[in-house]
Amino acid sequence: xxxxxxxxxxxxxxxxxxxxxxxxxxxxxxxxxxxxxxxxxxxxxxxxxxxxxxxxxxxxxxxxxxxxxxxxxxxxxxxxxxxxxxxxxxxxxxxxxxxxxxxxxxxxxxxxxxxxxxxxxxxxxxxxxxxxxxxxxxxxxxxxxxxxxxxxxxxxxxxxxxxxxxxxxxxxxxxxxxxxxxxxxxxxxxxxxxxxxxxxxxxxxxxxxxxx
Numbered sequence: 001x002x003x004x005x006x007x008x009x010x011x012x013x014x015x016x017x018x019x020x021x022x023x024x025x026x027x028x029x030x031x032x033x034x035x036x037x038x039x040x041x042x043x044x045x046x047x048x049x050x051x052x053x054x055x056x057x058x059x060x061x062x063x064x065x066x067x068x069x070x071x072x073x074x075x076x077x078x079x080x081x082x083x084x085x086x087x088x089x090x091x092x093x094x095x096x097x098x099x100x101x102x103x104x105x106x107x108x109x110x111x112x113x114x115x116x117x118x119x120x121x122x123x124x125x126x127x128x129x130x131x132x133x134x135x136x137x138x139x140x141x142x143x144x145x146x147x148x149x150x151x152x153x154x155x156x157x158x159x160x161x162x163x164x165x166x167x168x169x170x171x172x173x174x175x176x177x178x179x180x181x182x183x184x185x186x187x188x189x190x191x192x193x194x195x196x197x198x199x200x201x202x203x204x205x206x207x208x209x210x211x212x
Contacts (some may be wrong), residue, residue, distance in 0.1 A: 005062075005137055005138050005139055005140075006058065006061065006062040006137065006138045007058075007135055007136065007138070007150070008054060008058050008135055008136040008137070009135065010133050010134065010135045010152050011054075011133070011134065011135075012131055012132070012133055012134075013041060013043060013047055013051070013098070013131065013132045013133075013134055014047075014131045014157075015044065015047070015129070015131070015157075016041040016042060016043045016047070016098075016129070016130050016131065016132055017041070017042040017043075017091075017092070017095070017127065017128075017129060017130070017160060017163075018039060018040075018041065018042075018124070018125070018126055018127065018128050018129070018130045018154070019039070019040040019041070019042055019086075019097075019126050019127075019163055020038070020039060020040045020126060021038075021039045021124060021125070021126055021154075022036075022037055022038045022039065023037055023039060023107075023108055023110050023124060023154060024107075024110070024121050025037075026103075026104040026107075034103070034104065035104050036101045036102060036103060036104060037101065037102040037103075037104070037107055037108055037151065038099070038100060038101040038102070038151070039100050039108075039132075039151060039154065040097055040098065040099050040100070041097070041098040041099075041100060041130070041132055041134075042080060042086070042092055042096070042097060042098075043095060043096050043098055044095060044096070045094075045095075045096065047096075048077045048096035048098070051076060051077050051098060051134075051136075051149075052075065052076075052077050054136055055075055055076050055077070055136055055147040056068075058136050058138060058147060059073075059138065059147060062138045063138070063140075067140070067145055070145065073145055073146050074144070074145065074146025074147065074148075075146060075147060076098055076099070076136060076146075076147045076148065076149045077096050077097070077098055078096065078097050079096055080092050080093055080094070080095045080096060080097050081093050081094070083097060089163075091161065092163075098134070098149055099149065100132065100134055100149045100150065100151035101148070101149070101150065101151060102150060102151045102152070108133075108151045108152060108153050108154055109133075109152070109153040109154070110124055110153070110154045110155075110156075111153070111154070111155050111156070112155070112156050113155075113156060113157060113158070115155065118156065123156065124154065124156050125162055126162060126163040126164050127160045127161050127162040127163040127164075128156055128158065128159055128160050128162075129156070129157045129158035129159070129160050130154050130155060130156055130157055131154075131155045131157055132151065132152075132153065132154050132155070133151075133152035133153040133154075134149050134150060134151055134152065135149070135150040135152060136148070136149060136150075137149075137150055
């Protein structure tokens with residue numbers, strides 16, 4: 001029989017780097033379960049220690065049979081250097097990861113530097129700097145036990161190098177693309193349907209199955 005969950009008060013984490021943000025549209029995790037809002041926060045060691053200490057206090061108050069001593073007990077903070085996606089990035093390797101989520105019924109508030117709702121979703125991206133309102137909670141369900149992190153709000157505090165590849169300047173990318181005057185797509189050419197700069201397949205190269 002599982003214990004009913006318990007939760008801490010919401011508190012603010014500052015000076016975090018945002019990663020894997022799903023803040024405007026809930027998504028399933030690995031294609032399973034109910035869709036949720038989520039984001040990973042990359043924080044410095046001092047912040048990670050505060051979160052871990054709060055998690056320890058919550059676990060001690062809630063779990064009365066020493067469940068937190070189980071090696072499979074899940075704590076809310078992990079080292080970025082142990083994660084393949086972060087280990088090779090000098091900006092992130094010495095930080096710590098806090099995975100947060102919110103149910104589809106309670107989307108997190110997302111505000112800008114002026115504490116106004118973000119209207120341009122592209123302004124909040126993986127790699128930008130944020131503060132976050134989070135809340136720790138306990139869970140014990142179907143063999144999964146630990147401390148989770150609920151996400152209440154995100155405030156963008158600054159820009160940073162985007163994670164997950166270089167950003168694209170659409171104006172430069174499409175500089176040589178000519179649009180039809182009436183807004184309809186420009187006609188394709190027989191020799192080069194992909195526009196200037198593309199090349200035909202080299203002789204002897206097989207045709208991809210989806211083009212046969």
